[in-house]
Amino acid sequence: MVAVRTARTLGLALALCFFSGAFAGVGTAQEKKAEKAKSKLKISVPQDDAELQIEGKATKPTGTVREFETPDLEVNKAYEYTFSVTWRPNNYTTLTRTKSVEFKGGTADINVDLTKADPKAPDKAVIRWVPTPDDVVEEMLKLGSVKEGDVVYEPGPGDARMLIAAVKKGAKKGVGIEIDAKKAAEATENVKKAKLDEKIKIIEGDALKQGDYSEATVVLLYMGNEFNALLRPILEKQLKPGTRIVSHRFTMGDWAPDKTVPVKGADGDEYMLHLWTVKEKK
Structure with a gap:
């Protein structure tokens, strides 16, 4: 079994933006020599003004579909990112949904659907x-x-x-x-x-x-x-x-x-x- 390596294990500073920017990363000399590639993240959220976090870091874009780019990641290495979205369907309810996604470095496109509840990670509700x-x-x-x-x-x-x-x-x-x-x-x-x-x-x-x-x-x-x-x-x-x-x-x-x-x-x-x-x- 391939061990999943998270963004945190690479010491990545998650500076999120659209494709013009990326997660900033620091790697060892050995990692820099390895073949690396970026991946595009396409994330669907429940509503336009939902608050999205990737690896615990807040993001600024709005809309129901948001796109980001990872830093250079080692090709074929296993990674895991955790996504969290918070939204208010009405003026008395705040819902938070969390989902972890595993992928391999070098994967061109990664789609993350946060519009549906994950039975493995039930939503949190604050009323x-x-x-x-x-x-x-x-x-x-x-x-x-x-x-x-x-x-x-x-x-x-x-x-x-x-x-x-x-x-x-x-x-x-x-x-x-x-x-x-x-x-x-x-x-x-x-x-x-x-x-x-x-x-x-x-x-x-x-x-x-x-x-x-x-x-x-x-x-x-x-x-x-x-x-x-x-x-x-x-x-x-x-x-x-x-x-x-x-x-x-x-x-x-x-x-x-x-x-x-x-x-x-x-x-x-x-x-x-x-x-x-x-x-x-x-």
Whole structure:
């Protein structure tokens, strides 16, 4: 097996630009004597203003298709570049996708498609927290039939208002997984103020990576369609039959909710709530 050599092992300073410029590289005298050639990178990204990094270095060009040139690389040597793209499909969701591509020095054209998710490297989603009004939270708990003995999980709990309300409703345990350190601290403080720190646990971390939802009997969501799509396979794999999932506004792709109800809020706005109940696996 040929060992993969990354750009970093060559000590390359990744100064990216269009074909008029290239990655700057420093090699040993022996490497300079070897046959070398450049490769053209053609990279497709999800949207025009997406932020692209190559080997951890930011790039400036925009557009859905971007072209770059590698430095001189040893012909037939194995290399690996890591590409990362960050974009905002809406004003509350930030998605990051990473992909590593192996190729041999001397390859004329290298196409990198970052418009499709890589199952080997799941997307990362960060959601800007927006509070759900307290009266709408109560309607979510009602729709999810939250009762005594339930274990309620919430990805991105923000200020922990949903978890606090669920435990006050009778749930024996609440768990929130919050990626924002400041929000995690705020949630923890609010739980303490409510004197529920023995029943509610706030975990600082990525709900798509650190969440084990297997003990949940209810999952509460107000995150976004993109986040729900990433969370769905995790929930489908981990949740027990009978577990209820309640989402404020957002759905789960083609997983149709068992029930959708409109709610007129105290503020006069209309809110849409969705309920799924996990079925026995066939």
